[in-house]
Amino acid sequence: MLQQLGHLPMGWLLIALIAVFASVAFFVGRIGAERILLSGAPALHSRPNYHGYFVAMWAIIPAVLVALVYAIGAEPFARGQLTSELPPAFDLLSAPELQTYLDSVSLAARSSDYAGTDLVFTAVTNRYLEIIGGLNIGALALMGVGAVLGLLFARRRLAASFRARSLVERGMEGVLFLCAVVAIATTAGIVISLLYESIQFFSVIPIWEFLFGTRWNAQTEAEFGALPLFFGTFMIALIAMFVAAPIGLFSAIYLSEYAGPKARAWIKPILEILAGIPTVVYGFFALLVVAPAVRSLALWINETLINIGLASEPLLAAQPTSALAAGLVMGIMVIPFVSSLSDDVINAVPQTLRDGAYALGATKSETVRNVVVPAALPGIIAALLLAVSRAIGETMIVVMAAGKSARISMDPTSDLTTITVQIVSLMTGETGFDDPKTLSAFALGLVLFAVTLLFNVIALRVVQKYREKYD
Amino acid sequence: MTDPAASSFSTPEALKRLKRRRAADVRFRYYGLGAIFLALSALVLLVLSIGSQAVSAATYHVVRYDITLDPAVITPPGETTPEDIARNVDGFWELARDNLLETFPEANRDRASRIEVSEFITRLAVLPTARKVAARPEMVGNPITLTAPLNDDLDLYLKGQALPERRLRTGTITAVTAQEDGFALLEGQGAFTPILTALTTLQAEGVSMDEGSILITAGGATGRLHGIQAGTARLELLTGTLDAFRNSTAAARLIALPEAQRVVSDQQIAWTFALKEMGRISRVPRWTLLTNSDSTYPELAGGLAALVGSLFTMLVTALVAIPIGILAAVYLEEFAPKNRLTDFIEVNINNLAAVPSIVFGLLGAAVYINFLGMPRSAPLVGGLVLALMTFPVVIIASRAALKAVPPSVRSGALAIGASQMQTVFHHVVPLAAPGILTGAILGMARALGETAPLLLIGMVAFVGDVPTSPTDESTVMPVLIFTWANNAERAWEPMTSAMIVVLLAVLLLMNGLVVFLRRKYERRW
Numbered sequence: 001m002l003q004q005l006g007h008l009p010m011g012w013l014l015i016a017l018i019a020v021f022a023s024v025a026f027f028v029g030r031i032g033a034e035r036i037l038l039s040g041a042p043a044l045h046s047r048p049n050y051h052g053y054f055v056a057m058w059a060i061i062p063a064v065l066v067a068l069v070y071a072i073g074a075e076p077f078a079r080g081q082l083t084s085e086l087p088p089a090f091d092l093l094s095a096p097e098l099q100t101y102l103d104s105v106s107l108a109a110r111s112s113d114y115a116g117t118d119l120v121f122t123a124v125t126n127r128y129l130e131i132i133g134g135l136n137i138g139a140l141a142l143m144g145v146g147a148v149l150g151l152l153f154a155r156r157r158l159a160a161s162f163r164a165r166s167l168v169e170r171g172m173e174g175v176l177f178l179c180a181v182v183a184i185a186t187t188a189g190i191v192i193s194l195l196y197e198s199i200q201f202f203s204v205i206p207i208w209e210f211l212f213g214t215r216w217n218a219q220t221e222a223e224f225g226a227l228p229l230f231f232g233t234f235m236i237a238l239i240a241m242f243v244a245a246p247i248g249l250f251s252a253i254y255l256s257e258y259a260g261p262k263a264r265a266w267i268k269p270i271l272e273i274l275a276g277i278p279t280v281v282y283g284f285f286a287l288l289v290v291a292p293a294v295r296s297l298a299l300w301i302n303e304t305l306i307n308i309g310l311a312s313e314p315l316l317a318a319q320p321t322s323a324l325a326a327g328l329v330m331g332i333m334v335i336p337f338v339s340s341l342s343d344d345v346i347n348a349v350p351q352t353l354r355d356g357a358y359a360l361g362a363t364k365s366e367t368v369r370n371v372v373v374p375a376a377l378p379g380i381i382a383a384l385l386l387a388v389s390r391a392i393g394e395t396m397i398v399v400m401a402a403g404k405s406a407r408i409s410m411d412p413t414s415d416l417t418t419i420t421v422q423i424v425s426l427m428t429g430e431t432g433f434d435d436p437k438t439l440s441a442f443a444l445g446l447v448l449f450a451v452t453l454l455f456n457v458i459a460l461r462v463v464q465k466y467r468e469k470y471d
Numbered sequence: 472m473t474d475p476a477a478s479s480f481s482t483p484e485a486l487k488r489l490k491r492r493r494a495a496d497v498r499f500r501y502y503g504l505g506a507i508f509l510a511l512s513a514l515v516l517l518v519l520s521i522g523s524q525a526v527s528a529a530t531y532h533v534v535r536y537d538i539t540l541d542p543a544v545i546t547p548p549g550e551t552t553p554e555d556i557a558r559n560v561d562g563f564w565e566l567a568r569d570n571l572l573e574t575f576p577e578a579n580r581d582r583a584s585r586i587e588v589s590e591f592i593t594r595l596a597v598l599p600t601a602r603k604v605a606a607r608p609e610m611v612g613n614p615i616t617l618t619a620p621l622n623d624d625l626d627l628y629l630k631g632q633a634l635p636e637r638r639l640r641t642g643t644i645t646a647v648t649a650q651e652d653g654f655a656l657l658e659g660q661g662a663f664t665p666i667l668t669a670l671t672t673l674q675a676e677g678v679s680m681d682e683g684s685i686l687i688t689a690g691g692a693t694g695r696l697h698g699i700q701a702g703t704a705r706l707e708l709l710t711g712t713l714d715a716f717r718n719s720t721a722a723a724r725l726i727a728l729p730e731a732q733r734v735v736s737d738q739q740i741a742w743t744f745a746l747k748e749m750g751r752i753s754r755v756p757r758w759t760l761l762t763n764s765d766s767t768y769p770e771l772a773g774g775l776a777a778l779v780g781s782l783f784t785m786l787v788t789a790l791v792a793i794p795i796g797i798l799a800a801v802y803l804e805e806f807a808p809k810n811r812l813t814d815f816i817e818v819n820i821n822n823l824a825a826v827p828s829i830v831f832g833l834l835g836a837a838v839y840i841n842f843l844g845m846p847r848s849a850p851l852v853g854g855l856v857l858a859l860m861t862f863p864v865v866i867i868a869s870r871a872a873l874k875a876v877p878p879s880v881r882s883g884a885l886a887i888g889a890s891q892m893q894t895v896f897h898h899v900v901p902l903a904a905p906g907i908l909t910g911a912i913l914g915m916a917r918a919l920g921e922t923a924p925l926l927l928i929g930m931v932a933f934v935g936d937v938p939t940s941p942t943d944e945s946t947v948m949p950v951l952i953f954t955w956a957n958n959a960e961r962a963w964e965p966m967t968s969a970m971i972v973v974l975l976a977v978l979l980l981m982n983g984l985v986v987f988l989r990r991k992y993e994r995r996w
Contacts, residue, residue, distance in 0.1 A: 011851075011942070071843070072843060075843060075844030075845075076842070076843075076844065079844070106844060107846070110846065110942075165890065169890060169891075169892040172892055173802075173806055173892070175798065176798050176799070176801055176802035176806060177802055177806075179794075179795045179796075179798035179799040179802060180798075180799040180802045180803055180807070180813075180816050181816070182795055182799065182862065183799065183816050183819040183820045183823060183862075183863065183866070184815065184816060184819050186819075186823055186834075186859050187819045187822065187823060189834055189838055190826065190830060190831075190833075190834050193833065193834055193837035193838055194830075194833065194834075194837075196837075197837060246506065247506045247509050247510050248506075248510075249506075250502050250503045250505070250506030250507075251503065251506045251507045251510055253503050254500070254502075254503025254504060254506065254507055255503075255507075257503075258500055258503055267507055267511075270511060270514070271507075271510055271511075273514060274510065274513075274514055276916070276917075276920075276978065276982065277517070277920075277975070278919075278920025278921070278922065278949050278974065278975075278978070279920070279922065279923070280920070280922040280949045280950075280952050280953050280956075281517075281521070281920075281952070281971050281974070281975070282517075283953070283956070284521070284952065284956045284967060284968075284971060285517045285520065285521065287956060288520060288521070288524070288964065288968075289516065289517075289520045332510070332513045332514075332517075335510050335513075339510075363492050363493065363495070363496040364496055364499075364500075365495055365496040365498075365499035365500070366492070366495075366496075368499070369499070386825070389825060389827075392827070393826075393827025393828070393829065393830070394827070395827070395828065395829045395922075395923035396922050396923055396953065399923075399953075400953070400956060400957075420827070420829050420923070423829055423832075423833070423927070424829070424923065424926050424927070427832070427833070427836060427926070427927040428926055428927070428929075428931055433837075433841045441833065442833060442837070445829070445830055445833040448827055448829070448830060449826065449827070449830050452825065452826065452827055453822060453826070456821075456822055456825045457822070460821060
C-alpha cells in the first residue's frame, strides 16, 4: 500500500492541491462576506473579493509551507532513513559508493519496473518506496489539515468592519519582498555551495598546491596544480581582448562621433546581434572555420620560415584546436560588450568639452583622441573589464575549440585549456560528489566566481563614480 | 589686425602640418569604419559558413525499394502480432537489402560485396515502414514501396562533399571487347585524350593519381579504367552491362584519394549511379530533422526530442523566472524602503547578471541534484537553473519599464482613493506590461541559447525518445548542437549547421516579436 503511494506524482499533486485549496477558500471567504452584507450590515470595510483573498491566503500559507518542506526534505530524509536501516553488509561501502547505490535506488523507484534479478536491490527499492509513500501520504494529510485549519481561522475573523484589504496587501507585500530576496538567496546559494565543496577539496589538496602547482592531471593522476588552467584562461582572454578592444572601441567612436542617425540605427542593432548568438554557435564556428584556418596559417608560417632558413624545425605547434582560434572567436563575441558600453559613455561626455576643443582649432580626430576618449576613459576601462570578465567566464567556445591539454606555452597555436573547460570535463564524468575530481571543479568555480566578481565590482564602481562626475 | 597671410598658420610648415593633421583625421575615420566592417564581416562569415552547410543538410537522398512483404520474413511463426511486426526491423531491412542484391547480382559474388551493398540502408531506417505495416497488418504478403534514407556517406558523395573529384566526358567509344581476364577493352579514336590531359594537369598540380580511381559511367553501367592510352583503355566493369559503353560518350570521374582511405568505395559509387539512373534515388527535403529524435546515424537523426526538451525547460524557466522577476522588480521599484537591505539586493541583482553561466551550473549540480536529490538530465532541473540566470535579466528590464511610467499615473490613482497596491497592480503594471514582456522574452531568448550550465546537470546524455514530462531524461537544442558538433563523422557537420539554423530561427522569431511589441506598444509619456 505505502509502496504504491511512493509512486504518486507529488509535484503535480501538490501544485494542484494548492490551487484547489486556494480557490475553495477564496469562495468561502467571498460568500462569507456577501452573507454579512445580506444579513443587513451597513457596509463592508473591504470588498468581498478581498475577504476571499484573505481566506485563501490563510489556507495556502500552511499548504505551501508543507509543500516546501516536503520538496526540500523528503528525499534527504528518505535516504537517511534507508541508510540507517540497511543491513550491516552495506557498511563496507565507502560514502561515494553508497551515494551511487542510493542514486540508482531512487532512479529505479521512479521508473517503477525495477524488479530485476538482484533481490537485495529490489528489497531496498521497495523499502525506499515505502518510506517515500509514508512521507507522501503524511505530507498530503498535513497539507489538508493545515489548509482547513487556516481556512477556518480566517473565516472566523470575517466581519463588516474587518480590514481584509489591508491584511491582504500586507501579505502581498511580503510575497513581493520574498521575490526580491531570491536574488540574495541565489548569491548566497552560489557562495555557500562553492565554498562548501571547495573547503572539502582543500582538506584533501592543500590550497597553495592548487593555486600554484604547475601540473594539472585531474582525470588520471589526481594532480591538481591549476596554474596551467589560469594561464590558458588568461592567454585566451588576452587574445580575445586584442580582437575586441580595438574593434569595439573604434566601432563605438565611429558610431557616436561620426555615424549619422540613420547609419547608427542600422549598425548598432546589427552589432548587438553578435551578443545574441548562442555561444555554442560560436564554438561550432570556431571548430568549423577558424581553427582549420589558424592551423593552415601556422603550417604555412612554419614552412615559410624553414624555407627561408630562419628556422630549422617547425616553430609553431599548429594543432587542430588552438588558443588562437578560441581567442579570436571569443573576441568577436565580446565586441558588442565593449562597443555598447563605450558608446554609452562616449555619448555621455558633455558636448561643451568637444566644442571647447573645436574652438581651439583641433580637428575632429584630435578632439576624439585628446578630449573625448580621456574624458570617457573610466567608462571605457569599465567596458573592457566587463568584457574580460565575460571572456574569462565563457565556456562553450573554449570547450569546443581550445583543447584539453593543461600546459603553459606562449605559442598561441598550441592547444591550451581553461578553467571552464576543465569544470565541464570534470563535471560531465560519472563520478560521485565526494570524489576530489568533482570537488576540484567547485574549487575552480570558486576561483572563476571570485575573479569575475572582482572585475565586475571594479567596473561597476568605476562607472558609478564616473557618472556622478558629469550628472 | 595682422595680415592673415603673414600669420604663423600659413607658413609652408604650418600648411604641411595642417595637411598631415587632416590626413590623420581622415585616417582616423577609416579606422572606425574598418572596425565596424571587421565586426560585420565576422558576422557575415559566421552566417554564411553555417548557412551554406545547413543548406546542404536541408535535403537528402532517399532510395526507393519495391519489395514484397514476404510473410515468412515479416511474420515468422510465433511473431505475428502488430507489436512483433513493428519490432521486426531486421526482417524489413533484409527485404530491402535482398532487393538491392537482386538489382545488383554482382554483389552476391563475395561477403565483402554483400557488406558493401548492405551499407546502403541503415537497419533503423526501415522503422517507419515497419510501424506503418504494423498498423495495417493486412498489407503483409503484398508488394509495397519502402523509402529509406541513403547512407550518409553516399549522400554526401552525391552532394559533392565527400570526395574531391574531377569530372569530364570521354570521347565516343566505338568498340567494346570483353577479354578473358575479366577486363574489357574499350576503343575509340582519341576517346581518352580528355582523361590523359586531365591526368597531366593533376600531376602538374602535385596531385598523385597513382592510387586513385578513374571511374566512367554510361547508362546505368560504371567501371574503373586501367592502362589508359589515347585510343584504348582497359575497363574493369563494376556494375551494369558492357553494351552501355558502346557508341557512347561516358562521364568520367577522377578521384585521387586511394580507395582504402575513403568512406565510400568505387563499387558503392557505381551502384549509387546505377540506382540514380534507374530513378530510384531522389533528393527530398529533410523533414526528419524536425520529426525524428536523436540517432547514432546522421541520416536518421533529428531534433524533435531536443525541441520538446527545450520547450519543457523554457516552460519551467518562464514559470519561475518571469513571475519572480516581475514581482521583485515591482517591490524594488514601488515599495522598497531605501535601506541597506534593498541596496544589498540591488548589488546582488547586478552581480548575478554578470556571473558566468557555468557557475549557475555548479550551483544546480550541488543544490538541486546533490542536495535536493532531483533527477539528473531533467528539464525541471535545467529550467530551474536557467531561471536563476534569467530572473535578474527580467528584474532589470521590468524595473526600466516601471520607471518609465510617469508619476502622474500613480498620483492620479492615489488621488481617487486607490491603495498603493491597487495603484501598482491596476495602473502602473498594466502600463508597463509591454516593456516587461519584451524584457521577459529577451531573457527567455538568452536562456534558450544557453548550453554550459546544462552540461553540468547531465543534460548531455543521449536521448532517443521524446520526453513527455519535465522530469523525463531530456536534452535541449543547444546541447544537441554541441553533441553533434563533437561527432566525428563528416555528415554531422551539415546536420549541426542545420540544427543551428533552426535554433537561430527560433531566436530570431523571439527577437522579432520583441521588435514588433516595441513598435506596437511603445509609448512616449
